[in-house]
Amino acid sequence: xxxxxxxxxxxxxxxxxxxxxxxxxxxxxxxxxxxxxxxxxxxxxxxxxxxxxxxxxxxxxxxxxxxxxxxxxxxxxxxxxxxxxxxxxxxxxxxxxxxxxxxxxxxxxxxxxxxxxxxxxxxxxxxxxxxxxxxxxxxxxxxxxxxxxxxxxxxxxxxxxxxxxxxxxxxxxxxxxxxxxxxxxxxxxxxxxxxxxxxxxxxxxxxxxxxxxxxxxxxxxxxxxxxxxxxxxxxxxxxxxxxxxxxxxxxxxxxxxxxxxxxxxxxxxxxxxxxxxxxxxxxxxxxxxxxxxxxxxxxxxxxxxxxxxxxxxxxxxxxxxxxxxxxxxxxxxxxxxxxxxxxxxxxxxxxxxxxxxxxxxxxxxxxxxxxxxxxxxxxxxxxxxxxxxxxxxxxxxxxxxxxxxxxxxxxxxxx
Amino acid sequence: xxxxxxxxxxxxxxxxxxxxxxxxxxxxxxxxxxxxxxxxxxxxxxxxxxxxxxxxxxxxxxxxxxxxxxxxxxxxxxxxxxxxxxxxxxxxxxxxxxxxxxxxxxxxxxxxxxxxxxxxxxxxxxxxxxxxxxxxxxxxxxxxxxxxxxxxxxxxxxxxxxxxxxxxxxxxxxxxxxxxxxxxxxxxxxxxxxxxxxxxxxxxxxxxxxxxxxxxxxxxxxxxxxxxxxxxxxxxxxxxxxxxxxxxxxxxxxxxxxxxxxxxxxxxxxxxxxxxxxxxxxxxxxxxxxxxxxxxxxxxxxxxxxxxxxxxxx
Numbered sequence: 001x002x003x004x005x006x007x008x009x010x011x012x013x014x015x016x017x018x019x020x021x022x023x024x025x026x027x028x029x030x031x032x033x034x035x036x037x038x039x040x041x042x043x044x045x046x047x048x049x050x051x052x053x054x055x056x057x058x059x060x061x062x063x064x065x066x067x068x069x070x071x072x073x074x075x076x077x078x079x080x081x082x083x084x085x086x087x088x089x090x091x092x093x094x095x096x097x098x099x100x101x102x103x104x105x106x107x108x109x110x111x112x113x114x115x116x117x118x119x120x121x122x123x124x125x126x127x128x129x130x131x132x133x134x135x136x137x138x139x140x141x142x143x144x145x146x147x148x149x150x151x152x153x154x155x156x157x158x159x160x161x162x163x164x165x166x167x168x169x170x171x172x173x174x175x176x177x178x179x180x181x182x183x184x185x186x187x188x189x190x191x192x193x194x195x196x197x198x199x200x201x202x203x204x205x206x207x208x209x210x211x212x213x214x215x216x217x218x219x220x221x222x223x224x225x226x227x228x229x230x231x232x233x234x235x236x237x238x239x240x241x242x243x244x245x246x247x248x249x250x251x252x253x254x255x256x257x258x259x260x261x262x263x264x265x266x267x268x269x270x271x272x273x274x275x276x277x278x279x280x281x282x283x284x285x286x287x288x289x290x291x292x293x294x295x296x297x298x299x300x301x302x303x304x305x306x307x308x309x310x311x312x313x314x315x316x317x318x319x320x321x322x323x324x325x326x327x328x329x330x331x332x333x334x335x336x337x338x339x340x341x342x343x344x345x346x347x348x349x350x351x352x353x354x355x356x357x358x359x360x361x362x363x364x365x366x367x368x369x370x371x372x373x374x375x376x377x378x379x380x381x382x383x384x385x386x387x388x389x390x391x392x393x394x395x396x397x398x399x400x401x402x403x404x405x406x407x408x409x410x411x412x413x414x415x
Numbered sequence: 416x417x418x419x420x421x422x423x424x425x426x427x428x429x430x431x432x433x434x435x436x437x438x439x440x441x442x443x444x445x446x447x448x449x450x451x452x453x454x455x456x457x458x459x460x461x462x463x464x465x466x467x468x469x470x471x472x473x474x475x476x477x478x479x480x481x482x483x484x485x486x487x488x489x490x491x492x493x494x495x496x497x498x499x500x501x502x503x504x505x506x507x508x509x510x511x512x513x514x515x516x517x518x519x520x521x522x523x524x525x526x527x528x529x530x531x532x533x534x535x536x537x538x539x540x541x542x543x544x545x546x547x548x549x550x551x552x553x554x555x556x557x558x559x560x561x562x563x564x565x566x567x568x569x570x571x572x573x574x575x576x577x578x579x580x581x582x583x584x585x586x587x588x589x590x591x592x593x594x595x596x597x598x599x600x601x602x603x604x605x606x607x608x609x610x611x612x613x614x615x616x617x618x619x620x621x622x623x624x625x626x627x628x629x630x631x632x633x634x635x636x637x638x639x640x641x642x643x644x645x646x647x648x649x650x651x652x653x654x655x656x657x658x659x660x661x662x663x664x665x666x667x668x669x670x671x672x673x674x675x676x677x678x679x680x681x682x683x684x685x686x687x688x689x690x691x692x693x694x695x696x697x698x699x700x701x702x703x704x705x706x707x708x709x710x711x712x713x714x715x716x717x718x719x720x721x722x723x724x725x726x727x728x729x
Contacts, residue, residue, distance in 0.1 A: 003438060031702070071572065072564075072568075072571040072572050073564040073565075073571050073572075073614070073615070074571065075564070075565045075615075075617050084615060096592050097592065099592070099594070100592040100593060100594055103594040103595045104595065104596075226445070226448040226449060226452050227448050227451055227452040229478060229479075229480070229481050230481065231480045231481035231482070232481075233480070233481075235480070236480045236481075239480055241480075243448050243477070243478075244448075245441065245445045245596070272479070273476070274475070274476040274479050275479050275480070284438065284441055285441055286440075286441040286442075286444035286445045286448070286477070288479075299452050323592050335601070337597050337599065338597075339597070340449075340452070393595075394595070397594065397595050397597075398597070399594055399597050399599060401599055401601055406599070406601035406602055406603065407591055407599075408591045408592050408593070408594070408599045411592070411594045
């Protein structure tokens with residue numbers, strides 16, 4: 001079965017959680033005890049409808065404030081596809097969670113309140129989907145029931161969004177506009193009877209029709225070593241296997257490979273998955289490789305095909321989204337974790353802060369504050385083996401880890 | 416002919432049902448290897464339930480032909496189903512890994528926790544103290560558990576690597592962002608990380624995997640005849656004297672099975688004729704009740720799980 005990962009984004013009260021609850025309810029993914037719990041809570045609050053947001057707003061603080069404050073993962077399936085939704089919060093202060101949710105998603109749903117239209121938050125959400133290069137974006141104009149299902153309002157919003165889209169930096173991105181009412185169920189799973197002027201797909205129809213082959217990108221083989229397996233048992237006395245997740249392309253026994261950073265070359269001797277040997281493995285597989293020659297390989301090293309070398313540099317320039325309350329400043333030290341390779345780094349320069357409303361760059365005061373996005377030059381104590389994020393998502397991103405607090409302080413997309 | 420391993424981009428899509436488990440399986444194996452590589456003293460929390468049994472199989476796969484490079488830890492409430500304990504001991508013998516058992520009874524005897532009394536008395540919450548003591552005793556820096564995000568609302572917010580402080584507390588409002596598949600296991604002395612390799616699996620995924628892989632599980636997961644009584648619409652085992660039963664609650668033999676294997680005192684059975692793994696998978700697929708619907712520990716309040724998690728519960 002195909003798995004589709006979806007990120008939802010929207011401002012406070014745009015009705016994200018209600019939309020997800022509606023998707024779950026209309027695809028019969030909510031079990032009876034959960035519906036019962038929602039019914040009880042809704043009645044207690046005096047609502048005359050089912051408050052589906054209660055299906056996803058898991059934390060006490062969220063229920064108190066009636067808003068979503070952290071990424072929640074929700075699962076539902078149809079006979080054809082399995083869906084994983086990363087429900088991400090829309091307020092400014094939680095942008096880091098929005099980036100987090102989007103980093104693993106193939107599809108994004110941006111919610112717009114029909115009464116409010118395109119707002120500052122919408123800019124930011126679209127910008128992040130652009131930056132992360134999410135290929136399929138659904139712009140769902142919600143609460144159509146509160147504007148009398150007026151086509152003009154929908155068309156105005158579409159036009160405003162198209163103006164935003166003119167600034168898009170991701171030309172392969174596809175946009176679909178769908179007028180919905182998550183509360184009433186219009187055009188979410190079932191086609192709305194209130195909007196005969198809309199002939200397009202419902203949200204679920206769009207998701208079901210999605211070509212998931214197309215929304216994933218294939219590239220060159222990048223095999224980052226996680227750990228070296230040496231059983232030291234009698235039966236496998238000389239066994240030395242390099243364990244990792246194969247990214248990018250496929251590998252065959254006999255393929256000539258180069259080990260980075262040593263630049264030693266060898267050939268694939270065997271490919272193991274559990275206790276079975278295979279002759280070929282494709283992207284996504286967590287395999288163990290052995291090589292023809294005795295080569296020194298450790299965690300953080302990378303195996304690539306001989307004629308497909310990535311960049312090997314001790315200095316990188318990246319677009320960084322800052323996620324820590326402690327500001328990013330030049331001269332400060334962080335660990336850069338790029339795949340399984342973790343190296344100490346020093347921030348050389350913060351060249352500019354990028355406005356998330358597509359208005360362009362602003363001068364940096366040579367710092368990045370929480371939720372700001374900027375261009376950063378980083379010096380590394382050891383080289384990383386990278387591709388530009390635009391060329392290879394999986395080998396073009398890294399995280400920054402605070403040397404003192406150990407927190408994940410930022411994420412970078414290498415230029 | 417070539418043997419092809421996962422011809423498709425597994426991270427996110429699979430052409431058939433069989434390969435769906437592979438995407439999740441690959442993710443879980445990746446996570447387990449990150450644990451082995453990033454931590455000094457990891458441990459796998461083993462309850463004898465289907466989720467932790469699945470974890471053990473994944474760990475076998477992750478490190479083959481080497482043995483699983485960490486011990487198993489069982490927090491024994493003393494209220495386990497006897498079938499689970501027998502199963503545990505056999506599995507550990509086959510794997511050749513170390514099993515550490517720490518007993519809630521000892522925590523009670525030491526006066527660290529007080530046994531609950533009354534109709535809904537359970538040792539489920541008491542496990543937390545025993546677990547935290549064991550983490551301190553052995554200086555475990557990573558505890559691998561079989562919790563899944565689809566189980567419960569608070570768990571839907573869990574990270575794959577989830578930091579706990581010296582007191583085992585979960586700071587749910589200040590979680591580390593997790594981007595792409597990069598896992599940050601850097602911690603301070605005294606902190607530890609809870610790791611959830613099967614976060615993205617649903618109950619059905621676990622059952623399908625157990626069926627496909629032909630993994631042995633304790634017999635109580637399959638339909639069997641058992642003396643039971645009904646309370647609050649749930650079916651309770653009357654076979655052992657662990658579950659409190661009032662005089663007027665009438666015992667009757669029913670054909671039941673258990674969907675989760677927790678502490679006997681808080682795990683209810685469901686009526687079922689599913690006596691094979693295939694029938695269990697079919698039953699789960701058609702089920703209208705959620706898995707934890709039969710766990711009374713979650714029903715105490717709307718925020719029951721979140722509160723327990725903040726205190727260090729798994």
